[in-house]
Amino acid sequence: MPIRSEAWPPGTPCWVDCQVDDPVKAGEFYAQLFGWDVQGGDGESGGYLMALRDGHAIAGIGPKPAVADLPSLPAELGVPSAWTTYFAVLSADATAEQVRAAGGTLLVPPFDVMEFGRMFVAADTTGAPFAVWEARVHNGAAVHNEHGAYLWNDLHTGDYEAAKRFYADVFGFDYTEYDNEAMRYAAFTPPGARHNAGGINDDGRNGSPPARPYWLTWFQYDGIDDGVRRAEELGATVLLAPQDGPFGRMAILAAPQGELFALLDPSEVVGDMPEPTQ
Incomplete structure (x- = not known):
């Protein structure tokens, strides 16, 4: 751990x-x-x-x-x-x-x-x-990148370019961009970091931007289909049923009180990673 x-x-x-x-x-x-x-x-x-x-x-x-x-x-x-x-x-x-x-x-x-x-x-x-x-006393998350802990965060917005400019101005992010039929996405890297730490998703790409732009928290879940079934039993609503991809098997849900969150099983990878456009 x-x-x-x-x-x-x-x-x-x-x-x-x-x-x-x-x-x-x-x-x-x-x-x-x-x-x-x-x-x-x-x-x-x-x-x-x-x-x-x-x-x-x-x-x-x-x-x-x-x-x-x-x-x-x-x-x-x-x-x-x-x-x-x-x-x-x-x-x-x-x-x-x-x-x-x-x-x-x-x-x-x-x-x-x-x-x-x-x-x-x-x-x-x-x-x-x-x-x-x-x-100060509290550093933030001590447990991460494992079952039941968060492992990724990304912004969902219809104003992709404005979002990129804002976070670059505030936090100094560099971006690795992906633009293909499936998505338009910018993975960001904080100054001095060697790895991507999160991303910005262009939800306006297909003409359906969210009414309220939001940051989505992804939690690792080993055995995601079981996780989705358990979440439904506990009162959650499935917004995106489990599907495979090059980042792992993923699903998006709304908890019983309405907050959105996502599950990802990075061990179940299907397909090749997309090539960055820049």
């Missing part, structure tokens, strides 16, 4: 959490699906739950913020249940200024999370929410 015990490099997706109406119910769902040990939820944490494996952090589950606490969000849209991707940064305050300069919107300005770190929540220029994390 890969365990990370230090802060993630700047620009790397370092943490995921979901915001739902009933964190306890969500915790029960994911505990039964992934085998998480879900703890916390007391008054001091504001109802925030921490998912652990052998005492090591995997993800968080918390209550939705009130619409009144998000003045930049149109009240009529409401606050959807969602998984949020966090990017590691050295300074939340400096990155907040970069977000503003790049045309993004701060939904929740920088604030301290007790002694654990400093963060903010923003929307990129296409409208997709994301968060940043300046690690």
Whole structure:
């Protein structure tokens, strides 16, 4: 089991959490699906739950913020249940200024999370929410890239070029692009990194961009067909049935409270990796 015990490099997706109406119910769902040990939820944490494996952090589950606490969000849209991707940064305050300069919107300005770190929540220029994390006591995910833990994060938006510019301006990403009949996709690499850390998907390619651009969290699941059946038994809805591909066997689901997430079994690879266009 890969365990990370230090802060993630700047620009790397370092943490995921979901915001739902009933964190306890969500915790029960994911505990039964992934085998998480879900703890916390007391008054001091504001109802925030921490998912652990052998005492090591995997993800968080918390209550939705009130619409009144998000003045930049149109009240009529409401606050959807969602998984949020966090990017590691050295300074939340400096990155907040970069977000503003790049045309993004701060939904929740920088604030301290007790002694654990400093963060903010923003929307990129296409409208997709994301968060940043300046690690102090809490580095982010300690468990990753294994069954029941996240292994990939990608943005789904209809404004592909604008999204690429925004994240390059804020985090300094370089891109490896893929453009074929199946997809238009940019895998991003943070500064100084040797491997891709996530991606941007052009959902407008086929004329059907999402009503709300969003970051999708991918969790590894060994034996994905069993995972999808189990998720359905627990009340999830299958949006994309399991299918094979060069990255592995994958599926996309909506949890009982509506938040989207994806499953990937990277051991079940079918077909050749696409050639990058640049």
